[in-house]
Amino acid sequence: MIKMVHRSSIPLHWRLYEPKYKLVGNKCLKCGESFFPPRNICPNCGRKGALKKIVFSGRGTIYSYTVIRTPLDGFEQQTPYVIGVIKLKEGPKIVGQIVDTEIRDITIGKEVKSVFRKIYDDSPSGLIHYGLKWVVIE
Amino acid sequence: MKKVAVIGVGETRFGEHWYKSFRDLAVEAGIKSMEDANLERKDIGALFVGNMSAGKFIGQEHVASLVADHLGFSGIPCIRTESACASGSLAFRQALLSLQSGAYDAVMVEGVEKMTDIIGSQASLALMGAGDQEWEASVGLTFPGLYALIARRHMHEYGTTPEQLAMFSVNNHKNAVKNPDAQFRFEISVEDVLNSPLIADPLHLLDCSPITDGAASVLLATEDFIKKKKIKNPIWVLGSGQSSDTVALQDRKSLTAMFVTIDAAKKAYKQSGLKPKDIKIAEVHDCFSINGLMAIEDLGFCKKGEGGKFIEDGNISLGSTVSINTSGGLKAKGHPVGATGISQIIEIVKQLRGECEKRQVDAKYGLTHNIGGSGASCLVHIFGKEK
Numbered sequence: 001m002i003k004m005v006h007r008s009s010i011p012l013h014w015r016l017y018e019p020k021y022k023l024v025g026n027k028c029l030k031c032g033e034s035f036f037p038p039r040n041i042c043p044n045c046g047r048k049g050a051l052k053k054i055v056f057s058g059r060g061t062i063y064s065y066t067v068i069r070t071p072l073d074g075f076e077q078q079t080p081y082v083i084g085v086i087k088l089k090e091g092p093k094i095v096g097q098i099v100d101t102e103i104r105d106i107t108i109g110k111e112v113k114s115v116f117r118k119i120y121d122d123s124p125s126g127l128i129h130y131g132l133k134w135v136v137i138e
Numbered sequence: 139m140k141k142v143a144v145i146g147v148g149e150t151r152f153g154e155h156w157y158k159s160f161r162d163l164a165v166e167a168g169i170k171s172m173e174d175a176n177l178e179r180k181d182i183g184a185l186f187v188g189n190m191s192a193g194k195f196i197g198q199e200h201v202a203s204l205v206a207d208h209l210g211f212s213g214i215p216c217i218r219t220e221s222a223c224a225s226g227s228l229a230f231r232q233a234l235l236s237l238q239s240g241a242y243d244a245v246m247v248e249g250v251e252k253m254t255d256i257i258g259s260q261a262s263l264a265l266m267g268a269g270d271q272e273w274e275a276s277v278g279l280t281f282p283g284l285y286a287l288i289a290r291r292h293m294h295e296y297g298t299t300p301e302q303l304a305m306f307s308v309n310n311h312k313n314a315v316k317n318p319d320a321q322f323r324f325e326i327s328v329e330d331v332l333n334s335p336l337i338a339d340p341l342h343l344l345d346c347s348p349i350t351d352g353a354a355s356v357l358l359a360t361e362d363f364i365k366k367k368k369i370k371n372p373i374w375v376l377g378s379g380q381s382s383d384t385v386a387l388q389d390r391k392s393l394t395a396m397f398v399t400i401d402a403a404k405k406a407y408k409q410s411g412l413k414p415k416d417i418k419i420a421e422v423h424d425c426f427s428i429n430g431l432m433a434i435e436d437l438g439f440c441k442k443g444e445g446g447k448f449i450e451d452g453n454i455s456l457g458s459t460v461s462i463n464t465s466g467g468l469k470a471k472g473h474p475v476g477a478t479g480i481s482q483i484i485e486i487v488k489q490l491r492g493e494c495e496k497r498q499v500d501a502k503y504g505l506t507h508n509i510g511g512s513g514a515s516c517l518v519h520i521f522g523k524e525k
């Protein structure tokens with residue numbers, strides 16, 4: 001069976017180390033907009049923009065959410081799982097799993113914070129993918 | 139600008155074609171369109187092939203040459219276009235521009251996708267290639283999941299209900315019964331939709347378009363060519379609009395209004411000199427019911443947020459305010475991604491020619507709306523019986 005082999009590329013995860021593990025993005029000093037993941041060019045200002053690295057606080061609110069019941073390949077063991085669009089305190093939105101919370105307690109507008117978790121393993125002897133998930137703050 | 143019209147159409151039936159390969163489907167559709175227009179291969183200047191992901195679905199790239207080869211067109215310039223689920227309409231627009239530029243007099247545009255040679259979960263992975271691999275697929279987000287996030291937010295902002303979403307699918311199935319080329323030719327009820335399994339809350343199985351094999355082909359020609367060949371019943375391209383937006387859903391300013399639809403429609407309406415109220419038939423991109431609902435808002439058939447009520451009040455059914463997806467739409471006619479845009483155009487052409495029999499609607503103009511991914515690309519085309 002053809003697997004999506006690039007997802008298991010170690011350099012891919014290595015390149016994304018800072019945003020994936022530490023929530024590092026950037027902010028344009030010219031227009032003031034923050035970006036996650038970090039962008040190479042400010043879409044508002046183009047080459048006249050001035051992007052500076054920033055670390056997001058990991059606090060935000062649930063903007064939308066869904067319960068995935070037919071999983072993507074590799075996520076079978078976690079099914080059903082909740083994926084939310086999180087609106088970060090600093091402005092940008094990010095998608096991620098909302099965990100450690102009963103599905104019925106998840107609603108739009110609730111406050112969340114980021115936690116470091118295992119995302120999935122490729123196989124019993126393969127790469128273990130880590131990253132950020134989100135939990136509701138009561 | 140040169141006037142261009144569709145002069146021939148042909149497509150395979152949409153469904154699971156276990157006995158037919160990618161090339162079989164492409165050749166079948168292509169030949170049908172040639173017979174429809176009564177053209178010879180010497181008349182065809184170039185071939186445009188819309189295809190999303192033959193590489194993942196059948197392990198085959200280089201498909202424009204493959205289709206040309208098997209149509210017996212060797213020597214012809216051929217071009218593959220890709221814009222996820224909007225690949226077909228993208229091929230159509232590139233073909234249109236090539237004719238307007240004066241490069242050719244007549245061209246063939248095909249859309250082809252062969253999706254059922256791999257298992258469902260692998261097809262889902264291939265489709266997720268239209269999303270952002272680094273930030274969406276990597277956390278387990280699926281294609282239905284993306285549209286579920288949109289649907290939940292639309293419900294939150296405008297009070298749209300699961301019943302209203304279901305009614306969109308119900309309308310599609312009702313129309314598909316009257317279309318011999320459709321994949322699902324049976325009616326469903328709102329209860330059927332709501333009782334079908336949840337795929338990604340709030341979307342149920344029957345809110346989602348299926349995995350489909352199929353090919354669709356149209357022939358496009360300039361006004362001079364049409365006069366010279368004395369071709370009857372050309373359907374004119376009156377407007378063509380295209381737009382783009384962020385690939386990742388998380389980067390959109392709004393989840394509940396599709397910028398690409400609004401922008402592409404604005405361009406197509408402007409070029410045609412028409413307004414939403416002039417349009418009586420439209421094929422809209424309902425890969426999921428919520429996308430169909432948002433399309434009727436963003437194309438201007440009703441106000442933002444009122445799509446649910448517009449559907450509920452019976453404004454999209456056959457022969458009503460605006461007949462939406464008379465073909466059965468992506469949900470019930472089927473969604474062979476690369477072929478979908480061309481198939482939508484074929485339905486509008488057949489409607490304007492008056493060839494739709496039991497699902498025929500009286501209209502002067504028709505519109506097609508084809509989205510790529512979760513809204514990173516969109517093409518809108520407007521057609522008319524008169525130039």
Ligand SMILES: [Zn+2]
Nearest residue numbers: 028031042045
């Ligand atoms: Zn800027």
